[in-house]
Amino acid sequence: MKPKLYAIDYGTSNSLLHGANAKETSPAHIDPASTSPNILKSMIYCQSSGDWSFGEEAVERYINQPTQGRIFKSLKRFLPDASFEGTRVFHQHLSLQDMIAKQLRIMRERANEYFDADVTQSIMGCPALFSSDPASHELALKRLEAAAISAGFKYIQFCPEPIAAAYKFRHTLTEEHVVLIADFGGGTSDFTIIKMDRHGFKQEDILSLGGVSLAGDRFDSDIMEHIISPHLGSRITYKRPMGSNTLGFPKGLIKKMSSPADIVFLNNNSIREFLKDAKRYITNENDIIKLENLSLIIQDFLGYDIFRSIESSKVQLSSHQVSDFSYEYPSISIQESITREGFETASSASTKKILDCLDRVIVDAGLESSDIDIVCLTGGTANIPAIKSGLLSRFGDKIKLSDQFQSVVQGLADHAQSLDTF
Numbered sequence: 001m002k003p004k005l006y007a008i009d010y011g012t013s014n015s016l017l018h019g020a021n022a023k024e025t026s027p028a029h030i031d032p033a034s035t036s037p038n039i040l041k042s043m044i045y046c047q048s049s050g051d052w053s054f055g056e057e058a059v060e061r062y063i064n065q066p067t068q069g070r071i072f073k074s075l076k077r078f079l080p081d082a083s084f085e086g087t088r089v090f091h092q093h094l095s096l097q098d099m100i101a102k103q104l105r106i107m108r109e110r111a112n113e114y115f116d117a118d119v120t121q122s123i124m125g126c127p128a129l130f131s132s133d134p135a136s137h138e139l140a141l142k143r144l145e146a147a148a149i150s151a152g153f154k155y156i157q158f159c160p161e162p163i164a165a166a167y168k169f170r171h172t173l174t175e176e177h178v179v180l181i182a183d184f185g186g187g188t189s190d191f192t193i194i195k196m197d198r199h200g201f202k203q204e205d206i207l208s209l210g211g212v213s214l215a216g217d218r219f220d221s222d223i224m225e226h227i228i229s230p231h232l233g234s235r236i237t238y239k240r241p242m243g244s245n246t247l248g249f250p251k252g253l254i255k256k257m258s259s260p261a262d263i264v265f266l267n268n269n270s271i272r273e274f275l276k277d278a279k280r281y282i283t284n285e286n287d288i289i290k291l292e293n294l295s296l297i298i299q300d301f302l303g304y305d306i307f308r309s310i311e312s313s314k315v316q317l318s319s320h321q322v323s324d325f326s327y328e329y330p331s332i333s334i335q336e337s338i339t340r341e342g343f344e345t346a347s348s349a350s351t352k353k354i355l356d357c358l359d360r361v362i363v364d365a366g367l368e369s370s371d372i373d374i375v376c377l378t379g380g381t382a383n384i385p386a387i388k389s390g391l392l393s394r395f396g397d398k399i400k401l402s403d404q405f406q407s408v409v410q411g412l413a414d415h416a417q418s419l420d421t422f
Contacts, residue, residue: 001026005121005419006111006153007412009161010104010144012076012187012217014405015040017111018413019119025413027406028111031055039405042186043304044072044103046089054106062304071304074217074261075100077187079140080131087265097147104151121155122148123416125408128160128190128211157419159412160209161185162192166201167411169376169402173198177373178207182358182391183408184381186216189354191361193372200418207365212357216311216381217260218350223310223338225258226346228325231334232257232297233290238281246283250274257294263303271298293332302329317343318383344386355390369394376400378407 003019003026016039017028029037033056045058047069053061062071070089078084078096086095112118130140141158148156162181169181176197183190190211194201225234234254239246253271256262272295279291297306306327313323317340327334344351362369375395381387382401391399403410 001115002117003111003115003119005123005416006108006119007123007409007416008104008107008148009125009164009409009412010076010100011042012074012185012215013042014186015042015103015107016405016409017107018409019111019115019117020413020416022417025410025417026115027409028107028114030107030110030114031057032110033057033060040103040107042073042076042103044075044099046070046072048090050090050092052102054103062301066302066305067300069301070264071301072099072264073304073307074187075103077213077217077259077261079143080133080136080213082136082139097143097150100144100147101150104148104153108152120153122153123157123159123412123419124148125161125164125412126158127185127188127213128162128192128209129213130188131213159415160190160192161188161408162190162209162211163194163206164409164411164415165376165378165402165407166192166194166196167414168407169400169411170196170198170200171414172400173374178367178371180362180372180375180395182375182377182379182382184215184354184377184379184387186381188213189215189357189379189381191358193361193365193367207367208361210357210361210364212353214350214354215379216314219314219343219347219381219384220260220307220310221258222347222350223314223343224307225254227336227338227342228306228310228334229254229258231290231336232294233278233287236278236287236290237283238278239283240277240281247278249278257303260304260307263298263307264301266298266303267301293334296329296332300329305329313338314343314384318385340385347384347386351384351386351390354387358390358394372398374398374400376402376407378402378404380404 004021007018009016027038031040040055043058045053045062130137162183166181181192192209193207195205234249237246275295309327313325316323321340323338325336375398
């Protein structure tokens with residue numbers, strides 16, 4: 001096919017691109033190193049030579065030589081954060097838009113090569129709300145648009161991700177229903193309630209729309225913060241000579257080391273000085289090894305690596321009651337048995353916020369759970385037992401599963417065919 005427009009699902013964890021014209025749509029192969037070439041992990045790795053890698057190649061190069069480059073994950077998370085303007089990568093300062101543009105550009109270039117085309121029009125998915133603050137949400141959209149323009153797109157339209165998923169789901173309907181679309185991604189959980197049938201829906205059929213910036217990454221963060229970070233010194237105490245107060249680990253640092261996105265930015269002078277100071281005046285010398293573990297993880301850029309192990313345990317807990325977490329690196333050995341009960345306790349606040357958001361969306365539609373005819377779920381976070389239990393208690397057998405990765409991008413491509421761009 002010869003596409004005239006690209007539908008792009010730029011995700012916190014994975015990104016996809018479909019080509020579309022007035023008659024057909026088709027997925028593009030955008031990661032030649034992957035066994036699923038139409039899915040590109042949202043990973044960027046830069047070596048000291050200035051060579052950039054993406055997706056599976058980025059992960060492979062990082063695993064083989066973590067200390068020789070910089071790995072970046074979940075950059076989408078920073079879009080609504082005005083305080084995060086960019087970072088220095090070796091000898092070059094890059095804005096957040098510059099870094100995201102690198103991935104969007106490689107996606108566009110690979111899709112152009114795959115389709116033998118030069119496409120400059122796009123429709124992009126976006127969270128229902130990047131942030132509960134309207135100004136932050138608008139900032140995120142402007143940054144994402146700027147990144148897309150830098151990547152070579154001249155026309156960009158946005159569509160909320162749960163509405164995009166609805167465009168795909170409509171084809172499964174035989175009559176009109178009130179449908180809840182719940183999109184659980186890596187960075188956000190988004191919900192919309194729509195009255196629709198197989199022919200689609202109008203703007204006035206969208207009864208409510210909402211979301212919260214909590215999803216898969218936050219559950220990884222909960223495991224790190226409450227279960228793994230004590231192995232890295234989060235509960236140590238220290239006391240300076242002549243000081244009257246016993247000091248603890250800074251809460252702000254615990255939050256940053258517990259974030260898959262933030263941990264890669266901790267290799268800076270202020271944190272190195274804190275760790276040096278804490279080791280010097282630690283109240284229990286047996287805890288020094290914990291701070292040394294954290295120092296090495298920061299120094300050797302191992303943050304993504306340890307979060308890979310955390311994510312593996314999280315996934316295992318969806319089908320097992322216990323996961324044996326293990327992380328090994330020269331001079332580091334962390335072993336922890338994580339129970340599902342322990343995980344659910346650690347993540348209870350995140351679970352509650354997500355389900356509370358869902359309940360607000362239902363109320364905003366002027367409905368009750370019983371008024372929903374069908375619930376369409378997409379995204380891997382829907383498999384977390386506590387989330388699944390909350391959904392079942394509200395909707396029972398009304399729940400239908402959609403494709404974990406493809407629903408949003410397929411819906412975007414479907415919607416693209418109705419736009420006045422062909």
